[in-house]
Amino acid sequence: MKKILFIACIVLYGCAETPKQEPKPEPTFGIVIHGGAGTILRKNMTPEKEQEYRAVLAEAIQVGHRILKAGGSSQEAVEKTIHVMEESPLFNAGKGAVLNAEGSIELDASFMRGDNLDAGAISGVKTIKHPISAAIQVMEASPHVMLSGAGADTFAAEQGLEIVAPEYFFTERRINALKRVQEAAAAKKTSWTPEERNFLEHQRYGTVGCVALDLSGNLAAGTSTGGMTNKNWNRIGDAPIIGAGTYANNATCAISATGWGEFFIRSVVAHDISALMEYKGLTIQEAAYEVIHNKVAKLGGDGGVVGIDRNGNPMMEMNTPGMYRAHMDAAGNLEVKIYQDE
Amino acid sequence: MKKILFIACIVLYGCAETPKQEPKPEPTFGIVIHGGAGTILRKNMTPEKEQEYRAVLAEAIQVGHRILKAGGSSQEAVEKTIHVMEESPLFNAGKGAVLNAEGSIELDASFMRGDNLDAGAISGVKTIKHPISAAIQVMEASPHVMLSGAGADTFAAEQGLEIVAPEYFFTERRINALKRVQEAAAAKKTSWTPEERNFLEHQRYGTVGCVALDLSGNLAAGTSTGGMTNKNWNRIGDAPIIGAGTYANNATCAISATGWGEFFIRSVVAHDISALMEYKGLTIQEAAYEVIHNKVAKLGGDGGVVGIDRNGNPMMEMNTPGMYRAHMDAAGNLEVKIYQDE
Numbered sequence: 001m002k003k004i005l006f007i008a009c010i011v012l013y014g015c016a017e018t019p020k021q022e023p024k025p026e027p028t029f030g031i032v033i034h035g036g037a038g039t040i041l042r043k044n045m046t047p048e049k050e051q052e053y054r055a056v057l058a059e060a061i062q063v064g065h066r067i068l069k070a071g072g073s074s075q076e077a078v079e080k081t082i083h084v085m086e087e088s089p090l091f092n093a094g095k096g097a098v099l100n101a102e103g104s105i106e107l108d109a110s111f112m113r114g115d116n117l118d119a120g121a122i123s124g125v126k127t128i129k130h131p132i133s134a135a136i137q138v139m140e141a142s143p144h145v146m147l148s149g150a151g152a153d154t155f156a157a158e159q160g161l162e163i164v165a166p167e168y169f170f171t172e173r174r175i176n177a178l179k180r181v182q183e184a185a186a187a188k189k190t191s192w193t194p195e196e197r198n199f200l201e202h203q204r205y206g207t208v209g210c211v212a213l214d215l216s217g218n219l220a221a222g223t224s225t226g227g228m229t230n231k232n233w234n235r236i237g238d239a240p241i242i243g244a245g246t247y248a249n250n251a252t253c254a255i256s257a258t259g260w261g262e263f264f265i266r267s268v269v270a271h272d273i274s275a276l277m278e279y280k281g282l283t284i285q286e287a288a289y290e291v292i293h294n295k296v297a298k299l300g301g302d303g304g305v306v307g308i309d310r311n312g313n314p315m316m317e318m319n320t321p322g323m324y325r326a327h328m329d330a331a332g333n334l335e336v337k338i339y340q341d342e
Numbered sequence: 343m344k345k346i347l348f349i350a351c352i353v354l355y356g357c358a359e360t361p362k363q364e365p366k367p368e369p370t371f372g373i374v375i376h377g378g379a380g381t382i383l384r385k386n387m388t389p390e391k392e393q394e395y396r397a398v399l400a401e402a403i404q405v406g407h408r409i410l411k412a413g414g415s416s417q418e419a420v421e422k423t424i425h426v427m428e429e430s431p432l433f434n435a436g437k438g439a440v441l442n443a444e445g446s447i448e449l450d451a452s453f454m455r456g457d458n459l460d461a462g463a464i465s466g467v468k469t470i471k472h473p474i475s476a477a478i479q480v481m482e483a484s485p486h487v488m489l490s491g492a493g494a495d496t497f498a499a500e501q502g503l504e505i506v507a508p509e510y511f512f513t514e515r516r517i518n519a520l521k522r523v524q525e526a527a528a529a530k531k532t533s534w535t536p537e538e539r540n541f542l543e544h545q546r547y548g549t550v551g552c553v554a555l556d557l558s559g560n561l562a563a564g565t566s567t568g569g570m571t572n573k574n575w576n577r578i579g580d581a582p583i584i585g586a587g588t589y590a591n592n593a594t595c596a597i598s599a600t601g602w603g604e605f606f607i608r609s610v611v612a613h614d615i616s617a618l619m620e621y622k623g624l625t626i627q628e629a630a631y632e633v634i635h636n637k638v639a640k641l642g643g644d645g646g647v648v649g650i651d652r653n654g655n656p657m658m659e660m661n662t663p664g665m666y667r668a669h670m671d672a673a674g675n676l677e678v679k680i681y682q683d684e
Contacts, residue, residue, distance in 0.1 A: 117608045117641060123578070124490060144577045145604045148466060149491045151576030234493030235486045236465070243585040243610035262487045266459045268585035271610040275617035299459060 028330045029068040030312040031212040033061050035091045037258045037304030038205035040322025040338055054336045057326040060084035064212055065328045074212040074220035075113055082132040082222050085208040089171045092206025096171045097226025099178040105169045107226055108240035109135040114219030114248035119145050121240040122152040129162040132224045181230045207239050209256025211308045221246045221254035237261025243271035250310055252277040253284050259303010267295050284309040288317040370672045371410040372654040373554040375403050377433045379600045379646030380547035382664025382680055396678045399668040402426035406554055407670045416554040416562035417455055424474040424564050427550040431513045434548025438513045439568025441520040447511045449568055450582035451477040456561030456590035461487050463582040464494040471504040474566045523572045549581050551598025553650045563588045563596035579603025585613035592652055594619040595626050601645010609637050626651040630659040
C-alpha cells in the first residue's frame with residue numbers, strides 16, 4: 001500500500017524533484033556601469049555638477065553599448081567603457097584618482113570573463129593610464145592573475161601599455177581633499193559637522209565598474225579605482241580582488257562592486273552573489289539584496305554593486321544614499337541614476 | 343482522491359521538505375594543517391626526508407592542539423601552529439621560502455576568524471619573521487584588511503612585530519632551486535625529463551596553512567607562503583586573498599588552500615567550499631571534492647585544501663599525488679599524511 005501511494009504521489013504531483021526545463025533565451029545583450037556609491041545627497045549637489053556626472057555616465061555606457069550592438073565582445077565593451085570613466089576627473093579611477101598618505105596615487109583594477117573564468121588584476125600601480133587594460137593584459141599575456149606595485153608597472157610598460165607621468169592623474173580637487181583629510185587626522189578630531197562628515201565619507205568612494213553581456217552569451221566584469229584618500233601602508237581594497245570587487249561566470253552573472261572595500265573583501269561580495277544564484281536559485285536582484293543589505297550591512301559596511309545576469313537582467317543595488325550608475329538594454333533604453341530613490 | 347493521496351504521501355513519506363532539526367552538538371575542538379600540495383612521490387623521497395616532514399607536521403599541530411585543549415582560541419592555535427612551519431626550512435613559508443626572479447623573498451599570508459568575519463592579509467613582505475602574525479596584526483590594529491609591499495613591512499615594524507634581515511629566510515636549497523629554474527628558463531627548454539618536470543613543478547608549491555575549531559565554537563583559518571620560485575612583477579597568489587586561499591565562517595567551516603594560486607583565485611576556492619555548504623547543504627567533504635576535482639581541475643589547476651567544519655569534522659582534499667598534512671581531534675588522535683593514497 002505504501003509503495004502504491006508513493007508511486008501515485010510521484011506520478012500525480014511530481015513530489016520527486018524534476019530538473020527545471022529553462023527555455024534557451026534569444027540572444028540579447030546589455031550593459032551596466034557604476035561610478036561609485038556613497039553619501040551622495042541632493043542637497044550637496046548643484047544642477048551643473050549633477051548634469052556633468054550624468055553626461056559622463058551616458059557617454060561611457062554608450063561606448064560599450066555600441067560595441068555590444070555591433071556583435072563585439074563583453075570584454076571589449078567593459079574595457080572601453082571603463083576607459084571613459086578612467087579618463088574623466090570626476091571619478092576615483094585613472095585621472096582624478098584620490099591621493100594616498102604620501103600624496104601619490106596607487107591604482108587598482110581587476111577584470112574577469114565569464115566563459116572561461118580567466119581573470120587579471122593589478123594593485124598599487126602609479127604610471128598606467130588605463131589600469132583596467134593592465135588588468136586585462138595580466139590575464140592575456142602573463143601566467144599570473146594578480147600583479148602589484150612596481151612589478152605591475154614594469155609589466156605594463158613591457159607590454160606596451162600607455163604609461164603617463166604621475167602628474168597626469170593629479171587634480172586640484174584630490175590634492176585639496178588629501179590636505180583636508182590629513183588636517184582632520186592631525187587635529188585628532190572626534191566630532192564633525194555634517195558637512196565635514198559628508199566630505200570625509202566621500203573620500204572612501206568613487207570606484208568605477210562595468211559589467212556586460214554580449215550577443216554570444218558571454219559575461220564580463222571590470223572594476224578600477226584609486227582606493228581611499230590618505231590610505232597608508234600600500235593598502236589593497238576590494239577592487240582588485242577577484243571574488244570581492246569583481247566576478248563573472250557565464251553560469252550566473254557578472255558583478256562589479258564599489259564601497260567600503262574592507263567589508264566587501266570580508267563578505268567576498270561579488271562571488272557570494274554568484275553563489276546565491278547558482279546554489280540557491282536566487283535571482284540576481286534577490287542575491288544582491290541579500291549580500292548588500294543583510295551580509296555587508298550587518299558587518300557595518302556600506303556601498304553598492306552592479307551586475308547583469310546571463311539572460312541580460314540588470315541589477316543596481318546599494319545601501320548608501322546614492323550610487324552613480326547607468327543601465328542600457330539591447331533595445332537602447334538608457335537609464336542614468338545618481339540617488340538611491342530615483 | 344488526489345488530495346487524499348497527496349496528504350497520505352506527505353504523512354507517510356515526508357515528501358514535503360521539512361526543516362532539519364540539528365541537535366546542538368557537544369563542545370568539541372579540532373585542528374588540521376597542511377604544508378603544501380604537489381607532485382610528492384614516494385620514489386623521490388628518502389625515509390629520512392619523509393621522517394623529517396612528518397616530525398615537523400606533528401610538532402606544529404601539537405602546538406595548536408595544546409592551546410585548543412586548554413580552552414584557548416582557534417586564532418591563537420592557528421597562529422602558533424603556523425609559526426612552527428614558518429620557522430622550519432622545509433616549507434615554503436617564512437624561513438625556507440622560495441626566491442623570486444630577483445633572488446629575494448616576497449612573503450604572503452592571510453588570516454580570518456569565523457565568529458565576526460574579521461580578516462587580515464599581507465603580501466610581498468620581505469622582513470617579517472612571522473608573516474601570519476602580520477596578517478593578524480593588520481586585522482587587529484589597522485582599519486584595513488590587506489596591506490602590501492614595503493607599506494606592509496613598515497606597518498609590521500611600527501606594530502613591534504619581529505623583523506629579521508633578509509638572510510634569515512635564505513636556504514641553500516632555495517638558492518639552488520632558483521638557479522635551476524632560471525637556467526631552464528634561459529635555455530627556453532620546451533621538453534623536460536620526468537625528473538626535471540617534477541623539480542620544476544615542486545617550485546610552485548609548499549604553502550603552509552592551518553584551520554581550527556575551538557571549544558567556544560569559533561573557527562579560524564590561516565595561510566602563509568613564499569609564493570612561486572622565480573616569480574616576477576610582484577605576483578600575488580591565492581594565499582593572501584580572503585575567499586581564495588583562506589576563509590572562515592562559523593556558519594560553515596574554516597578553509598586553507600595550497601596549490602597553483604592562479605587557478606585557486608579564479609575559482610574563489612575557500613569561499614566556494616563554504617558557499618556550497620551554506621547554500622546547497624553539502625558536507626565539507628562533498629564541497630571540497632566538488633571544488634577541487636570538478637571546478638579547479640576542469641580549469642587545469644591543481645593543489646589541495648584542508649578544512650574543518652563547525653562540528654569539528656576535518657577535511658583534507660587534493661588532486662595532486664601528495665599533500666603534507668595532519669589532523670588532530672579532541673581525543674588527541676593524530677594522523678600525519680604525505681601521499682594522496684595514504
